[in-house]
Amino acid sequence: MTTPRAPYDVAGWADARARLRNNKMVVAGVVLLSVFAVLAFVHPILQATIWSDRQAVYRPVTGHDPLISHPSGPSLDHFLGTDPLGRDVLSLMTYGLRPTFLVAVAVAVSAGLVGLVAGTSAAFFRGRYDRVMTHIADAVVLLPPPLLFLVASKRGLLGPFELGLIYGLFAGLGSAAIVVRARALAVMEKPFIDAARSVGGSPRWIITHHVLPGVLPHLAVVVLSSVVGALITQGFVEFLGIFEYRYGLGNLVYNAITYQRALGTGVAWSTLMAGALGISLLASAFYMISSGLREAIDPRRAKRRV
Amino acid sequence: MVRFAARRVVWGLITLLLVVTFAFFAINLLLPYDFAVVQGGQRYRVAEQIRVELGLDRPLWVQWLDYMWHFVRGDLGQSFDGSRVWSHLWAVLPATVTLFAVGGIIAYLLGEWFGRLVAWSRSRILGATSSTVSVLFYSAFPPWLVFVLLYFGANRLYGVRSWFGMGPVGGPMPLGPVVGVLAVGLPVAFIAGIVLRSWARRHQRRVLGLLAIPVGLGGLVVGLLASGVWAEAINRLLWPGAVVAAVALILIAFGESMLVMRAGLTAEMTEDYVFTARAKGVPERLIRDRHVAVNATLPVISRLFTSVPYLLGGLVIIESAAGTPGLGSLFLASIEMGDVPIILGIIAVIGLIGLVMRLALDAVQAAIDPRVRTDGGRP
Numbered sequence: 001m002t003t004p005r006a007p008y009d010v011a012g013w014a015d016a017r018a019r020l021r022n023n024k025m026v027v028a029g030v031v032l033l034s035v036f037a038v039l040a041f042v043h044p045i046l047q048a049t050i051w052s053d054r055q056a057v058y059r060p061v062t063g064h065d066p067l068i069s070h071p072s073g074p075s076l077d078h079f080l081g082t083d084p085l086g087r088d089v090l091s092l093m094t095y096g097l098r099p100t101f102l103v104a105v106a107v108a109v110s111a112g113l114v115g116l117v118a119g120t121s122a123a124f125f126r127g128r129y130d131r132v133m134t135h136i137a138d139a140v141v142l143l144p145p146p147l148l149f150l151v152a153s154k155r156g157l158l159g160p161f162e163l164g165l166i167y168g169l170f171a172g173l174g175s176a177a178i179v180v181r182a183r184a185l186a187v188m189e190k191p192f193i194d195a196a197r198s199v200g201g202s203p204r205w206i207i208t209h210h211v212l213p214g215v216l217p218h219l220a221v222v223v224l225s226s227v228v229g230a231l232i233t234q235g236f237v238e239f240l241g242i243f244e245y246r247y248g249l250g251n252l253v254y255n256a257i258t259y260q261r262a263l264g265t266g267v268a269w270s271t272l273m274a275g276a277l278g279i280s281l282l283a284s285a286f287y288m289i290s291s292g293l294r295e296a297i298d299p300r301r302a303k304r305r306v
Numbered sequence: 307m308v309r310f311a312a313r314r315v316v317w318g319l320i321t322l323l324l325v326v327t328f329a330f331f332a333i334n335l336l337l338p339y340d341f342a343v344v345q346g347g348q349r350y351r352v353a354e355q356i357r358v359e360l361g362l363d364r365p366l367w368v369q370w371l372d373y374m375w376h377f378v379r380g381d382l383g384q385s386f387d388g389s390r391v392w393s394h395l396w397a398v399l400p401a402t403v404t405l406f407a408v409g410g411i412i413a414y415l416l417g418e419w420f421g422r423l424v425a426w427s428r429s430r431i432l433g434a435t436s437s438t439v440s441v442l443f444y445s446a447f448p449p450w451l452v453f454v455l456l457y458f459g460a461n462r463l464y465g466v467r468s469w470f471g472m473g474p475v476g477g478p479m480p481l482g483p484v485v486g487v488l489a490v491g492l493p494v495a496f497i498a499g500i501v502l503r504s505w506a507r508r509h510q511r512r513v514l515g516l517l518a519i520p521v522g523l524g525g526l527v528v529g530l531l532a533s534g535v536w537a538e539a540i541n542r543l544l545w546p547g548a549v550v551a552a553v554a555l556i557l558i559a560f561g562e563s564m565l566v567m568r569a570g571l572t573a574e575m576t577e578d579y580v581f582t583a584r585a586k587g588v589p590e591r592l593i594r595d596r597h598v599a600v601n602a603t604l605p606v607i608s609r610l611f612t613s614v615p616y617l618l619g620g621l622v623i624i625e626s627a628a629g630t631p632g633l634g635s636l637f638l639a640s641i642e643m644g645d646v647p648i649i650l651g652i653i654a655v656i657g658l659i660g661l662v663m664r665l666a667l668d669a670v671q672a673a674i675d676p677r678v679r680t681d682g683g684r685p
Binding site for chain 2: 024025135136138139140141142143144145146147148150151152154228229231232235236239240250253254257267272275276279280281283284287288291294295
């Protein structure tokens with residue numbers, strides 16, 4: 001090992017990267033997330049290559065394999081088996097992962113942006129604006145978002161993208177804004193801000209180089225954990241399938257449960273598990289990154305073993 | 307202090323009004339059709355007449371003013387089918403609140419105890435497995451969890467019930483048994499657990515101390531068995547749908563409280579006062595329980611308290627998946643009917659519970675943590 005560098009030699013971002021790499025939760029979460037990312041994009045590729053000679057059989061919603069009885073367990077033809085209607089579960093799952101991914105991305109982006117703008121502006125302008133924003137945040141936190149989305153999905157207007165955006169708006173105005181505001185207020189009280197000001201740092205420089213680095217990791221923690229809630233909400237909206245049939249992982253769980261009751265077949269475990277574990281593992285990947293991040297940015301967890 | 311508390315309460319109520327206003331407009335704009343259409347069907351005249359009767363022909367802001375005017379006087383208005391919204395809520399709230407209280411407390415106690423254990427043991431395997439398992443619990447898809455629990459557990463539960471001679475249960479839990487559970491059963495369980503634990507600690511019997519939670523639960527059952535009303539309560543609590551919903555809630559909330567407790571404890575473990583305590587020879591167990599855990603529980607409690615609305619929303623999902631009568635089934639049925647006042651009432655009640663929880667949290671924090679206390683008006 002090389003000689004350790006003095007603390008002032010290590011740049012902030014490099015230090016953060018090293019700490020993240022050492023955190024097992026973050027690494028596991030990122031690995032899991034990349035597996036799912038590959039799965040979400042693999043569907044057209046599979047259609048073009050492995051399934052190309054029997055494409056109709058593997059079509060996600062209308063496919064049916066006439067050669068075997070359904071539901072069937074994993075086999076060479078169907079890696080994850082088939083569901084009670086004879087559709088290939090791997091095809092259904094990779095197809096259904098796409099809207100789920102879209103929700104995750106939409107929530108992360110909108111919650112991040114809204115939270116950052118609302119929180120930092122409240123901390124920056126203070127005064128009456130700050131008080132109004134704080135009360136809005138307090139109110140939004142009291143709302144149960146899953147229930148509002150159940151109401152909204154009744155109309156059938158909410159696609160995965162819209163659901164993600166609106167959920168992100170809630171998360172951003174609520175918990176994310178609270179965390180970012182508190183964090184930004186704390187950072188702006190620090191002496192190095194005064195120091196930067198006294199040597200002539202412009203407000204823009206101070207915000208981009210001092211406030212944002214202090215705020216961003218905390219924002220990421222909140223945003224990622226709100227993705228978990230959004231994924232489960234979306235799964236449930238699909239599960240209930242109120243009003244409009246949209247295809248997603250929640251449908252897999254719903255199909256497995258209802259067809260078992262309706263057709264009297266055995267439980268289609270592979271369908272059930274593919275749907276439920278798809279939602280749950282993807283959500284837990286986000287949660288792992290979030291909670292690993294929380295540990296990594298805690299200054300008290302810096303290397304100091306007694 | 308009194309002024310401070312009063313200020314918080316007043317601002318909290320204003321926040322609640324904001325919540326209700328938002329929910330009012332969101333739901334009225336989002337629901338695709340109103341009750342008049344459901345009742346009147348294709349007959350346009352009839353639908354129009356119903357709409358006039360219900361006051362739905364007025365502009366939305368007039369309806370809002372009307373609703374708020376009733377709301378500030380504690381009246382949630384009239385359901386579209388003519389009955390009071392409060393009567394609908396009273397029919398199901400006791401069952402849901404009991405489920406939530408029992409499940410939440412058990413999940414919190416288990417999570418705190420287990421998180422403490424895991425954080426303190428330096429075993430890597432234990433740490434990795436426990437965090438994996440609790441992350442999976444936390445992010446489990448509720449309908450799936452409920453289905454698996456019902457599939458593997460419900461039949462056996464029916465067997466146990468018939469063995470004890472318990473009859474079938476219809477409808478949600480009435481108010482009497484709920485008061486029994488919340489006002490008598492839980493305190494008895496709590497006191498039994500605490501007495502046993504302190505006795506075990508004084509007499510250096512560690513094994514007995516571990517029995518505190520089971521004995522507390524036993525105390526709950528014995529306390530409930532003591533009277534006829536409470537036999538009814540047990541009958542309701544042991545209904546497979548209710549048990550499955552409770553277990554699902556416990557598993558999901560346990561994952562969260564354990565992870566937060568563990569993270570809090572690990573963060574506190576490197577503080578200087580731990581070093582000092584070790585240096586003066588305090589036993590490890592005492593450092594853990596009396597020094598570190600005391601400091602680490604406050605964030606856990608505050609986090610659980612603030613996630614009450616989220617957990618209640620989750621419980622609605624769980625209940626409807628488990629098919630047990632409660633807030634969940636009422637909510638879904640109201641969505642199906644387009645019954646806006648009931649949906650609004652449910653959201654307002656969840657907001658109210660969340661608000662009360664947050665005010666209670668403020669009080670608890672001010673009482674426990676001297677750093678939080680402020681004399682001025684600053685929150």
